[in-house]
Amino acid sequence: MSPSIKDVAERAGVSVGTVSNVLNHPERVAESTRATVLAAISALGFVRNSSAAQLRAGTSRSLGLIVLDLANPFFHEVARGVEQVADELGYAVVLCNSDDQTARENRYLQVLEEQRVRGVLITPVEVGSERLDALRRRGTPTVLVDRHDPRVNCCSVAVDDVVGGELAGAHLLSLGHARILHVTGPLSLRQCADRLAGLRRAVAAAGHDPDTAIEVIEERAMNARTAYDAARARFARDDEVGAVFCANDLMALGVLRAALSSGRRVPEDLAIVGYDDIEFAADAAVPLTSIRQPTQQIGRAAAQLLVEECDHPRTHAHQQVMFKPELVVRESTAG
Amino acid sequence: MSPSIKDVAERAGVSVGTVSNVLNHPERVAESTRATVLAAISALGFVRNSSAAQLRAGTSRSLGLIVLDLANPFFHEVARGVEQVADELGYAVVLCNSDDQTARENRYLQVLEEQRVRGVLITPVEVGSERLDALRRRGTPTVLVDRHDPRVNCCSVAVDDVVGGELAGAHLLSLGHARILHVTGPLSLRQCADRLAGLRRAVAAAGHDPDTAIEVIEERAMNARTAYDAARARFARDDEVGAVFCANDLMALGVLRAALSSGRRVPEDLAIVGYDDIEFAADAAVPLTSIRQPTQQIGRAAAQLLVEECDHPRTHAHQQVMFKPELVVRESTAG
DNA sequence: TGGAGATCGTGAAACGTTTCATTCCACGAG
DNA sequence: CTCGTGGAATGAAACGTTTCACGATCTCCA
Known part of the structure; x- marks a missing residue:
């Protein structure tokens, strides 16, 4: 299959640890070694295997976003807002379209949880979904988009x-x-x-x-x-x-x-x-x-709340943000 | 962190191999053990870690789809077609929006390659992208959507x-x-x-x-x-x-x-x-x-070609499919 | 000359699965 | 009673990274 860090190390005549350092902490390795390693990387066409990286790291830098309908301009504006904030903060966004079907929503929740995303932004088909509660109970922060949770178990962002x-x-x-x-x-x-x-x-x-x-x-x-x-x-x-x-x-x-x-x-x-x-x-x-x-703002606010909760789970307090529309x-x- | 297969094995009083079998080859394990294991799984709220699974498996069951503009109905119809076929064949689809920017396109190609997706469907910002060629050279099948490759290095689906x-x-x-x-x-x-x-x-x-x-x-x-x-x-x-x-x-x-x-x-x-x-x-x-x-058909055809190439890389011959529009x-x- | 840092690099462990050769056990046939 | 058979479970290896405690080497100054 594709070359691994080990192949690179071998070709560059260094240890795998050094190759990893070149990738993740370039400042820790000497100029010349770094050059050799980079040369080996491009010669072999090495591409990091993110499964392995994430397995080892134990945590990912990605957020899930599940919307009701991608054909709806409202949601892709929201998505755009989410992506902007995620970008700024170094997160990747996994975009999912539930198409207003509970079955699809649950499948995506499952996939996202298996991928160990850091948090999930969702416009649920219906609030109070058991699957979503389970996700939250197991420790994945959640923010509702364009919906409110009457029990205030999580943050939410909506428009009045x-x-x-x-x-x-x-x-x-x-x-x-x-x-x-x-x-x-x-x-x-x-x-x-x-x-x-x-x-x-x-x-x-x-x-x-x-x-x-x-x-x-x-x-x-x-x-x-x-x-x-x-x-x-x-x-x-x-x-x-x-x-x-x-x-x-x-x-x-x-x-x-x-x-x-x-x-x-x-x-x-x-x-x-x-x-x-x-x-x-x-x-x-x-x-x-x-x-x-204010669709983009909804997305931005939701992403900010989510990242806030991911970064400070202990001190975080759930908020219900409500934007005002405009004529x-x-x-x-x-x- | 979240419970692992090991925790489940311990609680159910079996080996990790057995738990894995319950998950992936239920028919190989006796009725009663299976029940015990499933009970342990739900008691602990175990969710499989897909990074580990994929690392071990070496290959994934997912396809990447990079479109120019999700706000464009054309592309989400295409996406819908792709998803249908992927679903039928047991693949997952990772949806990406390049927004017509080469930089974003390249970033997504990188991410998809790091994730070891099985293949990529893409409407490139411009045909003949070096990054895309590199991906293909390294062995990830590629299909162009709504574009043609003059050099016929890959399959493509478009409308006349x-x-x-x-x-x-x-x-x-x-x-x-x-x-x-x-x-x-x-x-x-x-x-x-x-x-x-x-x-x-x-x-x-x-x-x-x-x-x-x-x-x-x-x-x-x-x-x-x-x-x-x-x-x-x-x-x-x-x-x-x-x-x-x-x-x-x-x-x-x-x-x-x-x-x-x-x-x-x-x-x-x-x-x-x-x-x-x-x-x-x-x-x-x-x-x-x-x-x-025929937008959905474009998506369906593209996904079929891609999966065909993934499954039979040796015998596969590249095709340029051209649909006819309708008044x-x-x-x-x-x- | 010796010793204290600093700077770089090493190598092994660990992450959570899946796989597969192996072991275990029960049962029926001879 | 033994042997063979086959179903069921085991346990260790392997996947490709990252991390971290530990060496090795060099520099500089007392």
Whole structure:
């Protein structure tokens, strides 16, 4: 197989310990020997075997990151933030995609634990997973991303969706819309429920009755297609809708399409607010007002918390970090 | 630290060899002993140390996959295809994102080689990388994704972009458009050059002169924003544009927005064809005609070729697989 | 001249598995 | 009663590193 440190030592005429030192503590070995060893290394095409290194070392310099859906821009922004911090601190990141399936999540947790990663960042399919608790009990630090642990057994980083819903609602109210249509996904999802709660809070704060001022359309899937169909059906019924708040940008784009294709002008006839501020929101047929989440920061904060816990397990205290989202106004409400 | 196989053996009152057998060849150990050992394992919370296992085994069951940009739907579809095949064949996939930076690519190649992955799937930042050649020379099989190696030193899987451009061109020509505007990215990119070449071929085949029938706008970036700006500027000049073919869907969406906001109707006044058929193409304000690439299949084929080479290195012959793209007609040309 | 440091290099142990030749044991056939 | 057979468990070697206590050599100064 591939040459080992021993082959290098032999060829360079030194001991294996010296070769190892060249690799890990170059300052401990004399200039000339170092040169000889490096020459031997490149002559043989030696590449360190990290299994052996890690076995001996007993600990690794890597973190696991398990996300729900790599196709979702939210998560690769998070991943980017995690990678930045990991890089700065000399850690490697093992990226895993659970695809929202518990089985996949558990398999990856197993693999990561077998690899003895230093810690794990995860958006669990559901909080309170037994497998995850076990990992933590056995001593691998864990940070929840975009989720909170009610029992506060670990750190977590998330964004306040209630505030997000409130921002959207207050914005539409400030434009004079007293009635708001809310197109959302399953209200059993914490995100959707929170965003609606925020919207209700804004409406109540403006002195209206949420139950009558807000009309909710709840769909199974949160994509453009279902929102398009739902909006067309709603628009066919009557013309009373003047403002829509959607639980994510894809749905908002679906509503936008339905509006345009039914002859409505946006924002003159219909104001639309989305959520997430995906890259394409700004480039839609009518650029979309949306709620932006500090995604990279979430990743950065989560990685920092994790490394902090890895480095000072005794003194570490778990924290629940909560970021605030931000309103980005564009043409779809800029009437 | 975490309990080892030795601790388990002790607790179960057997030898370490037996514990290892329970883990790897359960059929070799008697029912009752197996039960005792499994009980000890779960009592201690034992998790196998994969570094040690792999060190001893000398070889791993994992493949590396290095992509240019995880934010690009093309690549995570490819990744999904790779994962499917890897799963079926019992391999694990290590996913890496080079972000189009040679430095990151090289770092990941190094890491993967140190981990002794069985093989590497990669879309290199540029073909002919020395680091990649070195990897291959040292015996790690390699497959290029969405690229070809002119020297045929390895397998590769790609899509025929010339055919794609030809399909788009032929489609517009068949609708009666004799003049076509082509909005594209840097023609130094193989993809862009090929798509244009295909367009020219279609135009020539229809009996027109490509040089006069095709107007090319070449932009630095291939996103909606730059295409929007370019299209607005072009539309301001005159009204002679009746058909546009864009080198990717994001650009097409930018052109679509420019058209709508300048009062043009799509497809009545302007027919638009994109490329890639990204998920959102079907849900745009006017659903977009596009060229679809068999992305998952690319991933599947690449993984199959790689595993084939890993399993039969002696008899393996390198192949260059080339898929054909497909035209998807939607409203943006359905005049 | 001798001795104290400093500077470099050595060699063996250890990390946690898997493998495989070996031993152990029970049982049935002769 | 012996022998052979085969299933089950054992124990030591090996994988490629890193570490660390220990030598060897050299330098410098009393």
